[in-house]
Amino acid sequence: MVVDDHPIWRDAVARDLAEAGFEVVATADGVASARRRAEVVQPGVVVMDMQLADGTGAQATIEVLAVSPSSRILVLSASDERADVLEAVKAGATGYLVKSASKIELGEAVRATAAGRAVFTPGLAGLVLGEYRRIAQQPDAVPAGAPVPSLTDRETEILRHVAKGLTAKQIAARLSLSHRTVENHVQATFRKLQVANRVEATRYAIEHGLDRDSDT
Structure with a gap:
């Protein structure tokens, strides 16, 4: 399932994933619609934007996992800000890519996410691990x-x-x-x-x- 508030980008991502052999079972533009559709289709992977029509990708991640706990969330966002990355991971996302990623990189990331592996744009994995180490030292x-x-x-x-x-x-x-x-x-x-x-x-x-x- 692809969740993004920009219709052109959302359709492009869905098309690229379909061309790569994935079944796109639903699309959504916001927190509420993501929850409703996830509850019905139970997507294996959700490609999630961080800025949505009625909230944030972190909020949508929490809502989706509440109704579809087996789903795995891969954030695809224009932002690589530390706060956004950590907010997404703390909400339950298992990976985070920036939108400069290529179609091939996105496809590989979706496959890795489906297999339960954590996927991050280079540089962001270290940020997340660093945060975990900071928390562990408290x-x-x-x-x-x-x-x-x-x-x-x-x-x-x-x-x-x-x-x-x-x-x-x-x-x-x-x-x-x-x-x-x-x-x-x-x-x-x-x-x-x-x-x-x-x-x-x-x-x-x-x-x-x-x-x-x-x-x-």
Whole structure:
């Protein structure tokens, strides 16, 4: 589903995605319409603008996920301002691209988002991770005595690589494992940590100091 308040841009994005082989199940121009249509069509991926007719993309992200919790949100915005990026991620977006991205980059980002990977325009991933590290350093960021799920050594190792932004294929190559084995470990880790995607897993890893190599 494509959500954008500019009809020409919205139609162009929908057309580009359809040409790339995606099924565009709905379009919307605002928060209210995005919620209504998401509830009906339950889109796998929502390509979301940050400035909408009746609110923000962050508000629309919250509304869409409330009625379609399995949807994944990829923001496509003209803004690369820190506040907008962090607002979108905190609302539940799993990726953020600026509108200067090419059609090929957009298609790849939608596929990655559908697979549960966090996708960010270069430079923005570091901003998000930096914010998570800042939050993790605050007192009571992780409640004292909070139970920590039991991860195997391999799951911890793979989570550390996920937190560094590596894809499953890159992790597989680095650890001499098959791509499927890595994906199985990632999904098992997500279940144990009760997280929905790589962004949430990365936040968990940073909060618990798992994003750093054990010998550093």
